[in-house]
Amino acid sequence: MAATARLSARAYPHCCPNPGVAAILVKEGRVISRGITQPSGRPHAEAQALDGFANGGAAGTALFVTLEPCAHKSDRGPACSDLVVAAKPDRVVIGQWDPDKRTKGIGARRIEKAGIKVTVLEDDASRNSLKGYLTRETQARPYVTLKLAMSLDGNIALADGSSQWITGEAARAHVHAQRARQDAILVGGGTWRADKPRLDVRLPGLRDRSPERVLLTRGIAPDGVRVINEPAQIARLNGVQSLYVEGGAQAAASFLAQDLVDELHLYRAPILIGQGQSALGDIGLEHLAAAHDRWQLSETRKLGIDTFTAYVRVR
Numbered sequence: 001m002a003a004t005a006r007l008s009a010r011a012y013p014h015c016c017p018n019p020g021v022a023a024i025l026v027k028e029g030r031v032i033s034r035g036i037t038q039p040s041g042r043p044h045a046e047a048q049a050l051d052g053f054a055n056g057g058a059a060g061t062a063l064f065v066t067l068e069p070c071a072h073k074s075d076r077g078p079a080c081s082d083l084v085v086a087a088k089p090d091r092v093v094i095g096q097w098d099p100d101k102r103t104k105g106i107g108a109r110r111i112e113k114a115g116i117k118v119t120v121l122e123d124d125a126s127r128n129s130l131k132g133y134l135t136r137e138t139q140a141r142p143y144v145t146l147k148l149a150m151s152l153d154g155n156i157a158l159a160d161g162s163s164q165w166i167t168g169e170a171a172r173a174h175v176h177a178q179r180a181r182q183d184a185i186l187v188g189g190g191t192w193r194a195d196k197p198r199l200d201v202r203l204p205g206l207r208d209r210s211p212e213r214v215l216l217t218r219g220i221a222p223d224g225v226r227v228i229n230e231p232a233q234i235a236r237l238n239g240v241q242s243l244y245v246e247g248g249a250q251a252a253a254s255f256l257a258q259d260l261v262d263e264l265h266l267y268r269a270p271i272l273i274g275q276g277q278s279a280l281g282d283i284g285l286e287h288l289a290a291a292h293d294r295w296q297l298s299e300t301r302k303l304g305i306d307t308f309t310a311y312v313r314v315r
Contacts, residue, residue: 001095004064005125007036013209014039016183017239019133023049023065025058044070046080050087058087066095066126071110072102081107091117095126099137132241135262141235142183142243144260146252147175148279149267155276156249161194167269170304176201178265180209182244184237188251189217211244216251231255253281264295264311
């Protein structure tokens, strides 16, 4: 299942607004077919993996899929649970239940009724691969990742606002790789006016994966940039499952103050700035005790001379 979840990364971000699902068909310990959600959502991962295995052609196999096969009818193609029933694998291993009420539990039961063994793992790898979709379905908003690049003493710029470059090339390339996985990227109006950021992906082979641009401001944005006036309005960003917030300090603080950040990406350069611009503004913290037990370390790595750490919100 971990391999299936890793495969799903190839579906993003072009599969949105559909979930980026992956499916692997295994026979006698060998992968014989695989599939991911295609751009615009069709065909689904299961349809790809089972192509050519209709009418019982998947007998003797196990199908691994990160999300429960869909059960609802669509003009764009058959329900994946029906395709699974027609292919007749010996068993189906599902990473996560689908929270969509049109499918939740229905897809798995339909497959079981056909005499196919079904196991639902609810595993972390599948959940992480689907975090944007699951957050949108259960909380009616995108999954929010907040990125901060700072000095060892927590500054994102000199006192005069100079900020290029705090981190090195390896860290900046890592940021671009993260952008390529997102549906949209957001900055505050102050950062937009001061830095005029391009907010695109400039890695070879990934330039077509530049996310949609969003501006947090009460002012007027240029053409091609969506505008929200406050963090809670991310719920209005239709078609966006994952949102990458890049700052500045006040925008970051406003998302944290409203508890809308699901993941933190911190890039620390081995430099000291002293009296500079802090990475965060006021996040509304009144008691130190409330700051504890909110964030769990999920990843740490060296990027050249810089250090990257990721934390997920404990909910």
